[in-house]
Amino acid sequence: MKYLSLLFLSMLSPICNAEKLPIFDAHIHYSHDAVIQVPPAEAASLLRKAGLKKALISSSDDDGTQKIFKAAPDIVVPALRPYRRRGEISTWMHDPTVIDYVEGRLAKYTYKALGEFHAYGDDIETPVLQRIIALAKQYDLLLHAHSDADAINRIFETFPEARVLWAHSGFDRPDEVRAMLRKHKNLWSDLAFRNDQASGGKVPPEWRAAFEEFPDRFMVGTDTFAPERWYYISDHAEYTRGWLKDLPADIAKKIAFENAQTMLSLK
Amino acid sequence: MRLLRLLLCGLLAELLLVTPVLADNTLLLTQSQLSQLQAHGPWPPVIKPDPSNRLSGNAEAIEFGRRLFFSTRLSGDNATSCVSCHAPEDAFASGRVIKNGLLELDRNTLSLFNVRFNRWFGWDGSNDNLWAQSMRPIVSTQEMKLPKQALRKVIRESTFLRSYQHFFGEISAHDDDLVLVNIAKALAAYQETLITKKTSFDKFREAVANKNWTNATQYPESAQRGLSIFLGKGNCSLCHSGPLFSNGEFHDAGVPYFIRPGVVDKGRHQGIIDLKKSPFTLASDYNDDLKKKGAWAVKKVARQHSNFGIFRVPGLRNVANTAPYMHDGSLETLEDVVNHYSDINIERLHADGEAILKPLNLSSQEVADLVSFLQSLSE
Numbered sequence: 001m002k003y004l005s006l007l008f009l010s011m012l013s014p015i016c017n018a019e020k021l022p023i024f025d026a027h028i029h030y031s032h033d034a035v036i037q038v039p040p041a042e043a044a045s046l047l048r049k050a051g052l053k054k055a056l057i058s059s060s061d062d063d064g065t066q067k068i069f070k071a072a073p074d075i076v077v078p079a080l081r082p083y084r085r086r087g088e089i090s091t092w093m094h095d096p097t098v099i100d101y102v103e104g105r106l107a108k109y110t111y112k113a114l115g116e117f118h119a120y121g122d123d124i125e126t127p128v129l130q131r132i133i134a135l136a137k138q139y140d141l142l143l144h145a146h147s148d149a150d151a152i153n154r155i156f157e158t159f160p161e162a163r164v165l166w167a168h169s170g171f172d173r174p175d176e177v178r179a180m181l182r183k184h185k186n187l188w189s190d191l192a193f194r195n196d197q198a199s200g201g202k203v204p205p206e207w208r209a210a211f212e213e214f215p216d217r218f219m220v221g222t223d224t225f226a227p228e229r230w231y232y233i234s235d236h237a238e239y240t241r242g243w244l245k246d247l248p249a250d251i252a253k254k255i256a257f258e259n260a261q262t263m264l265s266l267k
Numbered sequence: 268m269r270l271l272r273l274l275l276c277g278l279l280a281e282l283l284l285v286t287p288v289l290a291d292n293t294l295l296l297t298q299s300q301l302s303q304l305q306a307h308g309p310w311p312p313v314i315k316p317d318p319s320n321r322l323s324g325n326a327e328a329i330e331f332g333r334r335l336f337f338s339t340r341l342s343g344d345n346a347t348s349c350v351s352c353h354a355p356e357d358a359f360a361s362g363r364v365i366k367n368g369l370l371e372l373d374r375n376t377l378s379l380f381n382v383r384f385n386r387w388f389g390w391d392g393s394n395d396n397l398w399a400q401s402m403r404p405i406v407s408t409q410e411m412k413l414p415k416q417a418l419r420k421v422i423r424e425s426t427f428l429r430s431y432q433h434f435f436g437e438i439s440a441h442d443d444d445l446v447l448v449n450i451a452k453a454l455a456a457y458q459e460t461l462i463t464k465k466t467s468f469d470k471f472r473e474a475v476a477n478k479n480w481t482n483a484t485q486y487p488e489s490a491q492r493g494l495s496i497f498l499g500k501g502n503c504s505l506c507h508s509g510p511l512f513s514n515g516e517f518h519d520a521g522v523p524y525f526i527r528p529g530v531v532d533k534g535r536h537q538g539i540i541d542l543k544k545s546p547f548t549l550a551s552d553y554n555d556d557l558k559k560k561g562a563w564a565v566k567k568v569a570r571q572h573s574n575f576g577i578f579r580v581p582g583l584r585n586v587a588n589t590a591p592y593m594h595d596g597s598l599e600t601l602e603d604v605v606n607h608y609s610d611i612n613i614e615r616l617h618a619d620g621e622a623i624l625k626p627l628n629l630s631s632q633e634v635a636d637l638v639s640f641l642q643s644l645s646e
């Protein structure tokens with residue numbers, strides 16, 4: 001009877017594991033307004049409730065990241081966003097005071113990434129972006145870029161050894177994303193705020209082909225661009241576990257967790 | 268020479284499209300805008316019965332529905348009726364706080380005027396038909412609080428029984444769900460009759476369509492200027508489109524959606540979850556239309572990340588009479604609403620989300636003009 005129970009439990013175990021697939025959420029922000037409306041203890045509890053094993057978190061300004069890192073150091077992987085407020089998204093690359101801010105934070109705190117930042121095309125050639133790339137090199141940081149393919153190419157032209165996480169996979173088509181991943185071996189792609197990689201829990205053929213060709217390069221993310229979206233992290237994790245079931249288990253595990261861990265040298 | 272003529276013709280056409288109409292020397296809209304505004308009519312639209320509801324358009328059933336609508340018997344405390352939140356004198360709408368604070372809801376109460384023209388119902392579209400939507404407040408523990416199991420007893424012991432059995436047959440043969448659906452269909456039949464009247468905007472639109480410039484010039488100049496912003500630089504008509512001034516879908520209007528600390532209104536995200544779980548959609552056997560027209564929508568609709576915390580675009584007809592505004596009733600006046608969009612906080616919007624929303628920086632005159640136009644949509 002004891003053996004029967006053990007057998008039953010061992011049969012159940014893979015199912016439980018599949019349901020509780022650990023998630024590395026590679027696209028979370030905890031900005032100044034979120035800090036007020038979702039205090040750090042509450043935010044940390046939301047990360048745990050979602051079953052996140054790790055989360056790459058940045059904020060505008062950076063105080064939010066420091067606060068959530070303090071509240072959940074076992075989960076939070078800090079990234080430095082070069083914005084003091086979210087509203088700087090389209091102007092920061094022309095503002096040299098950004099550099100003072102970024103350098104000041106880098107001197108004071110430890111990070112694994114710079115970003116998520118928004119830069120398109122020849123924005124990369126601006127002195128501010130060039131300095132950001134140089135700082136990534138100096139501090140060995142991943143660059144989390146919300147960019148078009150042109151900007152990604154320019155980052156690698158500037159610094160061929162850069163490690164880049166392409167936010168939202170550039171909202172490009174899967175064949176275009178694959179072409180970029182072929183071109184740049186140090187490029188990873190997050191699937192945050194995209195819906196096309198799965199519909200009704202099923203992965204369409206064009207995305208399946210991308211995941212099969214590059215099983216080590218994709219990861220997931222919620223993108224909490226407004227404070228209320230912290231309450232979406234849990235729903236998003238469940239949604240992620242749902243569609244990943246449509247992929248082979250080894251690829252699902254990589255996209256859910258392992259790729260982000262490898263990318264950030266956390267193993 | 269031919270080239271010059273062509274060039275001049277092109278220039279003339281361009282001028283006609285972008286400059287104010289000079290034919291009558293008074294209208295303040297461009298030819299293009301006069302053409303564009305035709306899409307906001309005619310009003311009222313052609314009325315067709317709802318095939319999903321066998322009582323739709325039936326005069327006797329409408330009267331039965333009207334009696335139910337005004338009755339407190341459909342509430343658990345026998346003190347609340349549909350009218351408590353949808354009073355005729357308040358344009359069948361109300362705010363979030365009802366009955367002097369006795370009833371406090373999480374959302375602003377939508378007007379029932381023109382409700383029959385919706386594709387999705389409520390702020391979150393958790394129903395795809397009017398009768399299913401009419402069931403919701405009856406059994407809601409926040410609103411009328413009448414469990415569906417108690418409804419049969421209420422009907423059996425009231426003067427409603429005769430009408431019920433006249434339209435639906437012996438009540439004892441119906442389960443609790445069917446009794447609730449049937450009552451809701453009578454309520455829906457009544458609500459279908461709530462249609463706003465023609466407004467000064469409609470008269471203007473018709474006058475323009477008929478090239479009756481004398482009548483068209485009766486439309487106030489401030490409303491014309493406001494309409495020009497609505498169609499032009501405000502781009503309001505992109506979402507507030509068609510005769511209803513709504514595309515019937517769901518968008519991020521940059522309005523916060525915390526209900527209270529620690530609780531958010533998930534909006535369309537939860538609406539789709541509830542819709543997919545509902546046994547009362549157009550795809551169900553409760554639909555009286557054997558062809559199940561319109562059921563494709565509930566089958567096809569899929570959740571998207573952007574659905575979280577977004578709400579249905581409300582129609583603007585009668586808008587001056589339905590304050591407060593937005594899903595949570597957080598804006599008291601039409602001026603507040605216009606100022607909200609004029610100074611919209613783009614920090615709340617995703618960089619690849621509602622790309623049409625950007626601060627308009629309207630002058631106080633432009634705000635007043637836009638409000639004047641919105642008032643012209645009201646009786």
